[in-house]
Amino acid sequence: ISYARSSGPGGQNVNRVATKCQIRVSLAHADAWLPAEVIARLRNSPFTTKSGYMVFHSEVHRHQAMNRADCELKIVRAVAEASVLPLATKASTKERIQ
Template sequence: MISIGRGLAIDPDEITLSFIRASGPGGQNVNKVSTAVELRFDLARSLSLPEAVKRRAARLAGRRLTLDGVIVLRAERFRTQEMNREDAEARLVALLSEAAVPPTPRVKTKPSKAAKARRADAKTGRGKVKALRRKPSDI
């Protein structure tokens, strides 16, 4: 099991890895060795995660989430398959651990009486300043 935090873990069998050729410069090996990793995690059908975490993860994944509910991560920063695989898994765990944290509920607050009085005083003060700018015939 891959631990995400907050008592959650995902089964490694739910992750599909495929190795593809990396883009960009790479010398002689760029057209021969498949070092880039494409990680696929079926978020919609995952049995390891609660629905609330799935919803938050879908929102956080953005365009990395397909219409079928699969998160697709591509890792090609490193020159070896192993390091790219670890990078892709770490990015998935980071995404899911961020989704595992429930949002803090908003607490409604009211301005105090003193704050309301300060605001009213400031408004009347600004009105007096603007009144001084008027011509005497406007009054």
């Protein structure tokens, strides 16, 4: 987890307080808490870098804790989305494709 100065409006507060939050999650070490199928789907997500990290950042709030909570929510949503199994293709759809 790293923090930096946020951009945008905020007056002097923007220049003094590091409110922007960035969380990097290593997919190489995620096998301890995620199934292999979910990790494979997460590798194809737009949040994943070539080096195998998922990067989430937020600077929508003026408070560091709220931006961190927003990043954590993004992580939960990405993992939940990758955990959903794709639906099986119907037989009629397979026939139509062939």
